[in-house]
Amino acid sequence: MEKALFAGGCFWCMVEPFEEQDGIISVTSGYTGGHIENPTYEQVKSQTTGHTEAVEIVFDPKKMTFEELLEIYWNQTDPTDAMGQFMDRGDSYRPVIFYYNEQQKTAAEQSKRALESSGKYTESIVTKIEEADTFYKAEEEHQQFYKKNPRRYQQEKRERAEWEETNAAEARL
Structure with missing residues (x-):
């Protein structure tokens, strides 16, 4: 088994796309990259811990x-937005591909270059590629949120889609 660690906005919306794939053992919501040990959701949400919401995939x-996994990741995020994802704003929602070894780092860099040269985006790809740091599992209520809170999860997905649609339309003006 191997691990992958991705950040792409609110971790609630990052679990289902990975968890539904064959070969995925587990997807855990949590926090990484900050300066506080064992942070809470409220602390991370306050934007004062340096942590980013992320999902750890086994x-x-x-x-x-x-x-x-990188292909799935790119389709879940806006790689042109460094200060959050969709309506989730701030450092704790920044897009990051974390790597555990040199092979993952190389694959992430190659994947990012391929996306940049694809012409899919007119703006620069700003997703960071960083070495994985300590990962702290989020509180139990945040695990498999899409299953535990299907209405709220669907609302989050709708709001993400609406935000993306609105901002794409404004960018074309």
Whole structure:
């Protein structure tokens, strides 16, 4: 088994797209990259801990490659927005691909370059690629949020889509 660690806005919306894939053993919501040990959701949300909301993915590389995980990741985030994702604003929602080894770092860099040269985005790709730091599991109510709170999760997804649509329309003006 291997691990991957991704940040892309609110972790509530980052779990389902990965968890539903063959080869994924677990997806855990949590926090990483900050200066406070064992932070709480309220602390991270306050934007004072330096932590980013992230998902830790345990996967079977014989069934799902890290490169395939990167493809899923790019389709869940706005890689042109350094200060948050969709309506989630601030450092704790910044897009980051964390790597655990040199192979993951190389794959992430290659994937980012491929996205940059694809022409899919007119703005620069600002997603960071950083070495993985200590990962702290979020409180139990944040785990598998889409299953525990399906209405709220669907509302979050709708708001994300509406935000993206509105901002894309404004960018075209």
